[in-house]
Amino acid sequence: MRRGFLKSPGALSIAPREPGPSAALPKAKAPSVQSRPQAAPGDGLTRVVELHPRIVCSDIRLPPERAPHFMYLPPGRADMVFVDYLENLQAMARWPVWSQCSPDVPTGSSPLYEIRGIPGKGLGMVAQRHLKAGELIVSERPVYAQRADLPRSSDFNYFNGLPYIAPVSGLSPSAQASIYSLTTAFGTKRHRLAGIFHTNNLELDITHEPDPQNRFVGCFPTIARANHDCSPNSNYYFVFGSFSGQLRAMRDIEEGEEITISYCDALAPRVERQAALERLFCFTCGCPSCSLPEREGRLSDERRARLDTLVASIEQPSATVTLEQLRDGLQYSRQESLYAKYAQVLFYGSGTLLCRMDLQNGLEWARMAKVEYLTLEGEDSATLKALSSLLPHL
Numbered sequence: 108m109r110r111g112f113l114k115s116p117g118a119l120s121i122a123p124r125e126p127g128p129s130a131a132l133p134k135a136k137a138p139s140v141q142s143r144p145q146a147a148p149g150d151g152l153t154r155v156v157e158l159h160p161r162i163v164c165s166d167i168r169l170p171p172e173r174a175p176h177f178m179y180l181p182p183g184r185a186d187m188v189f190v191d192y193l194e195n196l197q198a199m200a201r202w203p204v205w206s207q208c209s210p211d212v213p214t215g216s217s218p219l220y221e222i223r224g225i226p227g228k229g230l231g232m233v234a235q236r237h238l239k240a241g242e243l244i245v246s247e248r249p250v251y252a253q254r255a256d257l258p259r260s261s262d263f264n265y266f267n268g269l270p271y272i273a274p275v276s277g278l279s280p281s282a283q284a285s286i287y288s289l290t291t292a293f294g295t296k297r298h299r300l301a302g303i304f305h306t307n308n309l310e311l312d313i314t315h316e317p318d319p320q321n322r323f324v325g326c327f328p329t330i331a332r333a334n335h336d337c338s339p340n341s342n343y344y345f346v347f348g349s350f351s352g353q354l355r356a357m358r359d360i361e362e363g364e365e366i367t368i369s370y371c372d373a374l375a376p377r378v379e380r381q382a383a384l385e386r387l388f389c390f391t392c393g394c395p396s397c398s399l400p401e402r403e404g405r406l407s408d409e410r411r412a413r414l415d416t417l418v419a420s421i422e423q424p425s426a427t428v429t430l431e432q433l434r435d436g437l438q439y440s441r442q443e444s445l446y447a448k449y450a451q452v453l454f455y456g457s458g459t460l461l462c463r464m465d466l467q468n469g470l471e472w473a474r475m476a477k478v479e480y481l482t483l484e485g486e487d488s489a490t491l492k493a494l495s496s497l498l499p500h501l
């Protein structure tokens with residue numbers, strides 16, 4: 108099995124990403140310690156490997172180089188736990204980011220948003236005042252993070268929760284409370300911790316390699332409260348350098364409006380989006396795009412399908428699309444209120460135009476892409492930085 112080695116913060120991805128699902132806050136009643144699953148079932152299988160920061164082997168039956176280990180951060184505290192191979196955790200422990208800042212576990216309160224009940228959706232985030240496009244709504248470290256595909260013994264599964272019980276049980280009480288306050292979409296079908304992480308984890312862009320075995324996910328207690336919309340108004344972005352998740356308004360959001368992100372492939376047809384949301388998050392999407400009447404719904408699907416084809420094609424350096432087709436892509440993204448796609452069309456479109464020496468349009472599109480990525484991802488945007496270093500004069 109290929110082992111991805113973590114790079115120090117600062118390694119950048121230039122590939123624009125789609126946001127994934129979200130995470131949550133501790134405000135509401137966290138179950139009492141007594142009602143939480145006890146760590147006992149996994150205890151006989153764990154072994155402390157290092158003390159500062161604390162690294163624990165989670166299954167001593169596996170060869171040490173293949174066994175998942177977990178590490179508590181920042182050193183001396185346990186606000187976050189990371190599950191990965193030992194070698195990667197040891198490399199990560201040396202990152203300077205852990206001493207640069209150690210934000211408290213978020214409390215969920217903010218003048219920008221309120222976490223409250225949303226009919227038919229459980230809790231959600233609601234803007235407490237007008238939020239401007241590009242405004243940072245939440246910035247937080249994950250409380251739990253892991254390599255997505257780790258080898259496990261057959262008795263470590265979703266039903267008994269053994270992959271999660273021991274790592275979570277060593278977290279600080281506030282970090283544990285923030286996890287246990289989150290919702291699970293899977294009821295009794297999965298162990299509560301497995302259900303919570305499967306419902307709330309978001310992708311962490313830790314490496315710049317497009318290698319599926321290097322996928323990482325993490326749980327952000329506040330961002331997790333953002334519900335889904337197929338044309339979301341905010342964007343989740345992982346900032347590798349500070350190891351934090353950020354939620355930003357992609358457009359102006361009115362006071363009282365729900366703050367939403369996308370959990371699925373926004374360009375898939377409506378039936379496919381709905382099937383994926385049912386399967387992965389156990390809800391039926393009733394967002395405005397999914398609630399369009401038959402004819403408008405079909406037109407929306409067509410625009411998204413054309414946008415999908417265009418984006419797939421301009422991601423290739425040898426794309427042969429016309430300026431007219433690129434402009435159509437911008438129009439479809441605007442019509443579907445897909446701001447992340449709008450930025451992607453500008454970014455890849457600028458590359459396509461520059462490649463065929465259309466300097467005037469290519470540079471203008473690159474300039475517009477910078478503006479969009481600043482709005483979507485802020486100044487730490489890897490795409491923004493890549494554009495700035497390639498075209499510093501823009």
Ligand SMILES: C[S@@+](CC[C@H](N)C(=O)[O-])C[C@H]1O[C@@H](n2cnc3c(N)ncnc32)[C@H](O)[C@@H]1O
Pocket residue numbers: 128129130131227228229230231289290291292306307331332333334335336388389390391392393394
């Ligand atoms: C990451 S959580 C979002 C926060 C969650 N509503 C809560 O109470 O903590 C994902 C879960 O929220 C609910 N949810 C999210 N978006 C929804 C939507 N558009 N319609 C209905 N339920 C939704 C589903 O139960 C889903 O499994």
